[in-house]
Amino acid sequence: MISRKIVENLGNSSFIRAMFEEGNRLRAAYGEENVFDFSIGNPEVEPPREVYDSLHEIADDRTPGTHRYMPNAGYSFVREAIAGKLSIDYDMKVPADNICMVCGAAAGLNVVLKSILNPGEEVIIFAPYFAEYKFYIGNGGGVPVVVETDGEFDIDIEQFRKAVTPLTKAVLINSPNNPTGVIYSREKLMELASVIKEKETEFRSDIFLISDEPYNEIIYVDEELPVVFNIFEKAVVVNSYSKSLALPGERIGYIAVSPAISECALLMAAIIFNNRTLGFVNAPAISQRLVAKAVNVSVDPEIYRERMELLYNKLIELGFECQKPAGAFYLFVKAPMDDEMEFLKIAQKYNILVVPGRGFGRAGFFRMAFCVSLETIKRSLPAFERLAAEIFS
Numbered sequence: 001m002i003s004r005k006i007v008e009n010l011g012n013s014s015f016i017r018a019m020f021e022e023g024n025r026l027r028a029a030y031g032e033e034n035v036f037d038f039s040i041g042n043p044e045v046e047p048p049r050e051v052y053d054s055l056h057e058i059a060d061d062r063t064p065g066t067h068r069y070m071p072n073a074g075y076s077f078v079r080e081a082i083a084g085k086l087s088i089d090y091d092m093k094v095p096a097d098n099i100c101m102v103c104g105a106a107a108g109l110n111v112v113l114k115s116i117l118n119p120g121e122e123v124i125i126f127a128p129y130f131a132e133y134k135f136y137i138g139n140g141g142g143v144p145v146v147v148e149t150d151g152e153f154d155i156d157i158e159q160f161r162k163a164v165t166p167l168t169k170a171v172l173i174n175s176p177n178n179p180t181g182v183i184y185s186r187e188k189l190m191e192l193a194s195v196i197k198e199k200e201t202e203f204r205s206d207i208f209l210i211s212d213e214p215y216n217e218i219i220y221v222d223e224e225l226p227v228v229f230n231i232f233e234k235a236v237v238v239n240s241y242s243k244s245l246a247l248p249g250e251r252i253g254y255i256a257v258s259p260a261i262s263e264c265a266l267l268m269a270a271i272i273f274n275n276r277t278l279g280f281v282n283a284p285a286i287s288q289r290l291v292a293k294a295v296n297v298s299v300d301p302e303i304y305r306e307r308m309e310l311l312y313n314k315l316i317e318l319g320f321e322c323q324k325p326a327g328a329f330y331l332f333v334k335a336p337m338d339d340e341m342e343f344l345k346i347a348q349k350y351n352i353l354v355v356p357g358r359g360f361g362r363a364g365f366f367r368m369a370f371c372v373s374l375e376t377i378k379r380s381l382p383a384f385e386r387l388a389a390e391i392f393s
């Protein structure tokens with residue numbers, strides 16, 4: 001009765017639902033404060049003060065038409081504000097016409113993929129990857145092709161080269177990365193760009209680089225995030241304010257298309273068309289006004305750094321193996337036994353909830369979202385000590 005594909009996808013994403021249900025069960029049994037739920041990337045941090053100030057101003061605005069339909073790409077003044085900010089950050093002119101406001105990065109990725117993919121074309125993603133990518137690619141009629149990263153979760157150029165085929169239409173990267181926290185260096189991205197060029201010539205094809213950057217403001221190292229527009233010829237950036245302004249419930253983000261793309265105007269027309277016909281119509285009016293006023297504001301990454309350091313140092317001290325994240329708000333930890341599902345079961349005995357690495361395409365690991373309160377992290381440390389005593393003794 002129900003779509004076979006969707007029923008299959010429901011099965012493939014059941015680990016998230018399972019964690020959600022387990023969390024509810026534990027909270028009901030032991031009380032909210034005794035459950036250490038690191039399963040979801042839902043920021044506990046509140047939006048910056050400027051966001052609340054702007055919300056007041058917006059609420060008081062009685063200008064007629066404020067809440068009506070608008071052009072599907074969004075308000076022109078909002079697109080201009082974002083284009084202006086990107087032009088400074090990228091040190092190149094980004095026209096407002098190349099920006100489309102969308103309902104968060106999830107919508108933005110679906111819109112971009114739908115706009116470029118013909119049925120059966122391939123999109124390369126790097127494992128571990130954000131679990132939803134496979135579904136977004138499927139929604140666009142494409143086929144995900146998974147390429148393993150190296151021992152440090154960095155792009156393995158030779159593995160990548162082998163995975164490119166005449167059907168490759170896009171490469172989807174995410175940096176800072178969910179779940180690993182890795183930031184790809186400019187040098188690595190230049191190598192990636194050069195293989196893409198080489199393969200485009202070999203196959204006489206066009207390969208887009210889609211850069212999913214919702215964590216671009218949450219960085220712990222002394223490095224700038226490389227600007228993909230300056231590295232790749234056919235680059236599309238998808239960004240969102242879910243993490244940078246801690247507004248995931250308000251569904252707001254944007255797509256930025258590189259002016260270097262030869263069919264840039266047609267691609268923008270396709271993107272705006274799909275934003276409309278996939279049913280988003282336009283990004284929410286209030287959220288658009290909000291981000292236009294807060295274009296230069298973001299949550300303070302130091303808030304996350306403190307949580308990361310506390311949890312990371314404790315895990316390392318207890319004997320866990322984990323790469324220190326350069327950005328985003330996740331730890332991707334090696335499970336102390338081969339089967340991470342076995343580890344998850346033991347962790348749950350201590351009311352610790354984490355997500356299995358296999359959901360991100362890398363079994364044998366687990367992901368912890370440290371965007372929970374500092375208090376939760378502090379309270380969880382003795383539970384980790386008891387857990388480690390059971391496992392490592």
Ligand SMILES: Cc1ncc(COP(=O)(O)O)c(C=O)c1O
Nearest residue numbers: 041104105106130174178240242
């Ligand atoms: C890597 C990555 N991409 C996209 C998204 C979707 O974010 P949004 O709330 O902007 O749709 C998330 C959310 O966690 C994410 O981690």
